[in-house]
Amino acid sequence: MKLSKKFKYLSILKNPFFLVTVFFVTWIAFFDSYSLLEHRSINKEIDKLEDNKSYFENEISKDKRAIKELKNGDATEKYAREKYYMKRTNEDTYIIEFDTIEQK
Structure with missing residues (x-):
């Protein structure tokens, strides 16, 4: 048997x-050329690109909100003062830089 x-x-x-x-x-x-190993690597790349897509969509929505706020006069002035160190004619501007080294 x-x-x-x-x-x-x-x-x-x-x-x-x-x-x-x-x-x-x-x-x-x-x-x-369309092997299972190739499909696996392509699927990983697709997942990574979808994550990037969602990140950039969030960034676009943040930028759109910032643009809406900048159209308001007060926000534009604040942005110009912070980013470009602009000032009014009768003001003095002081830039304070903090040292990154820890003090003992």
């Missing part, structure tokens, strides 16, 4: 349809 089981498995391995199927599956999984 044991010999018949061995011959049964051996005959399956010698079957040309089985061999072609194994070859096909191996080829598709590893060697084809």
Whole structure:
């Protein structure tokens, strides 16, 4: 009985349809230009790009809010004072820079 089981498995391995199927599956999984490994790397890249897309959409919405605020006169003045160190004619501007080295 044991010999018949061995011959049964051996005959399956010698079957040309089985061999072609194994070859096909191996080829598709590893060697084809659209292999499973390639799909995996492409899916990772897609996920990364979708994360970037959501980040930039949030940044766009922040910038749109900032533009709306800058259209108001007070916000424009504040922005000009902070970013470009602009001042009125009768004012003095002092720029204070903090040292990043810790003091003991």
